[in-house]
Amino acid sequence: MRIDLLEPAKTAALVFVAAILQVTIFSEIDILGGYPDVVLLTLVGIALLRGSIYGAALGFFAGLLVDTATLATLGVTSLLLTIAGYWIGRYGETTGRDRLHAPFVSVAVATILVQFGALLLHYLLGDDVSARVVLVDALPPKVALNLLLTLPVYALTRRVLSLASTPETATEVRLLG
Numbered sequence: 543m544r545i546d547l548l549e550p551a552k553t554a555a556l557v558f559v560a561a562i563l564q565v566t567i568f569s570e571i572d573i574l575g576g577y578p579d580v581v582l583l584t585l586v587g588i589a590l591l592r593g594s595i596y597g598a599a600l601g602f603f604a605g606l607l608v609d610t611a612t613l614a615t616l617g618v619t620s621l622l623l624t625i626a627g628y629w630i631g632r633y634g635e636t637t638g639r640d641r642l643h644a645p646f647v648s649v650a651v652a653t654i655l656v657q658f659g660a661l662l663l664h665y666l667l668g669d670d671v672s673a674r675v676v677l678v679d680a681l682p683p684k685v686a687l688n689l690l691l692t693l694p695v696y697a698l699t700r701r702v703l704s705l706a707s708t709p710e711t712a713t714e715v716r717l718l719g
Contacts (some may be wrong), residue, residue: 549592549703552702552703553588553592553596553600553703554600554603556584556588556699556702556703557581557584557585557588557600557603557604557607558607560580560581560583560584560585560604561581561604561607561608561611562607562611563580564579564580564581564608565608565611565612568580569612573683573687574683575679575680575683576680576681576682576683576684576685576686576687577684577687578684578687578688578690578691579653579656579684579688580691580695581604581608581623582623582626582649582652582653582656582688583649583688583691583692583695583696584604584695584699585597585600585601585604585623585626585627585630585652586630586645586648586649586652586692586696587645587695587696587698587699587700588600588627588699588703589601589626589627589628589630589631589634589648590630590631590633590634590644590645590648590696591634591699591700591703592631592634592703593631593634593635594627594628594629594631594632594634594635595631596627596631597626597627597628597629597630597631597634598624598625598627598628598631599627600627601620601623601624601625601626601627601628602620602623602624602627604619604623605617605618605619605620605621605622605623605624606619606620608623615667615669618660618663618664618667619660621659621663622656622659622660622663623656625659626652626655626656629652630648630652633648634648645692645693645696646689646692649688649689649692650685650688650689653681653684653685653688654681654685657676657677657680657681657684658677660676661673661676661677
């Protein structure tokens with residue numbers, strides 16, 4: 543089994559660049575009331591390819607970067623992306639990673655659940671939030687934009703992480719005796 547010592551640095555750099563692009567460019571794009579979430583798309587790619595531990599750790603890192611850069615309530619985005627990264631990673635571990643529909647299903651489900659989670663957390667924190675604006679006005683365009691960008695971001699993530707260094711699949715264990 544070949545171990546790539548640069549992989550943690552590559553994934554951290556990928557998430558860092560995605561977070562900076564999200565905060566500076568993509569959050570300012572308003573198409574039909576929504577904007578693409580490049581951090582979530584990058585997290586989906588990494589979590590599907592590398593599993594739940596990478597997904598959760600990088601989800602926390604990405605959320606912390608976004609919360610710090612936007613001066614939002616610290617920990618809200620981290621919590622949401624940590625949970626999303628873990629469950630997307632579990633989905634990648636339990637189903638075929640190489641299936642064509644896996645990134646699209648993951649992006650659609652994660653976008654919807656992260657939006658619901660953000661709405662719930664902001665409500666519990668006492669922030670002024672409108673369910674109609676979040677779920678009716680912003681959610682459909684956000685899901686559509688994320689699905690449009692899924693293929694290029696996933697392809698870039700696969701390329702950067704080079705699938706030659708994916709962990710080997712588990713082999714069957716035989717008990718002696």
